[in-house]
Amino acid sequence: MGFRCPFCKADFGHDKAEFEKHMKEEKESPSIESLATTNLADTLKHVLTPEDKII
16 A cells, blocks of 8 residues: 555655655645545546556
């Protein structure tokens, strides 16, 4: 499992400590609603613009 900031989309790979440090410094406090909205937007973007075509 990789760690990714839900706000700025920074990718931390498997470095949990660096991810937690980043989230403490993040100005916005993540809420369930904002995380769900971000997740939905990412999912829709993936569905509407697939990178690989299924043959």
